[in-house]
Amino acid sequence: RHPILGYVRMHTGTDWAAPSGTPIIATGNGIVEKAGWSGGYGKQTIIRHANGYETSYNHQSAFAKGIKPGVRVRQGQVIGYVGSTGLSTGAHLHYEMIVNGNKVDAMRVRLPTGRSLKSEELEAFNRERDRIDALLAEKDGNPLTLASADK
Structure with a gap:
């Protein structure tokens, strides 16, 4: 009930x-x-x-x-x-x-x-993700501020 x-x-x-x-x-x-x-x-x-x-x-x-x-x-x-x-x-x-x-x-x-990424692959992925996020934030006109779990 x-x-x-x-x-x-x-x-x-x-x-x-x-x-x-x-x-x-x-x-x-x-x-x-x-x-x-x-x-x-x-x-x-x-x-x-x-x-x-x-x-x-x-x-x-x-x-x-x-x-x-x-x-x-x-x-x-x-x-x-x-x-x-x-x-x-x-x-x-x-x-x-x-x-x-x-x-x-x-x-x-x-x-x-x-698939788990090896150290160098993960670093390259994170750099590319950050680059794309920055481009998307510029397109939307609102800068994106993110916190990283490793900071």
């Missing part, structure tokens, strides 16, 4: 309890499709990733600065903060994964794997 609505309905995500205001991070690189109010989900951010994957972050107390539709985000970047907006009985993150338009159990989905 839904604790607020009082009837049985499908629960399509994974709930992660956390104190209100806890930072929420993007689970992968992507583009923000939505950052706004969505009924029972409350404040919601949806990120479109490669290969038909999307992730949805719900019941947020607030969106992180600069998070809006069309913005590129990186894995690990703070996109919002845990809250209890919408149909919620307490502070938590309701996390959903959507694959090709279908909601799936994020705890069981088999994600595509990639």
Whole structure:
């Protein structure tokens, strides 16, 4: 039974309890499709990733600065903060994964794997990624400032 609505309905995500205001991070690189109010989900951010994957972050107390539709985000970047907006009985993150338009159990989905890069290949990849990101930021007219995990 839904604790607020009082009837049985499908629960399509994974709930992660956390104190209100806890930072929420993007689970992968992507583009923000939505950052706004969505009924029972409350404040919601949806990120479109490669290969038909999307992730949805719900019941947020607030969106992180600069998070809006069309913005590129990186894995690990703070996109919002845990809250209890919408149909919620307490502070938590309701996390959903959507694959090709279908909601799936994020705890069981088999994600595509990639090839590990050797040291020199990884350095070359990171340089090229940074170059492309700079070009995209110039095109969009909004310089992109990113933090690196190794700094």
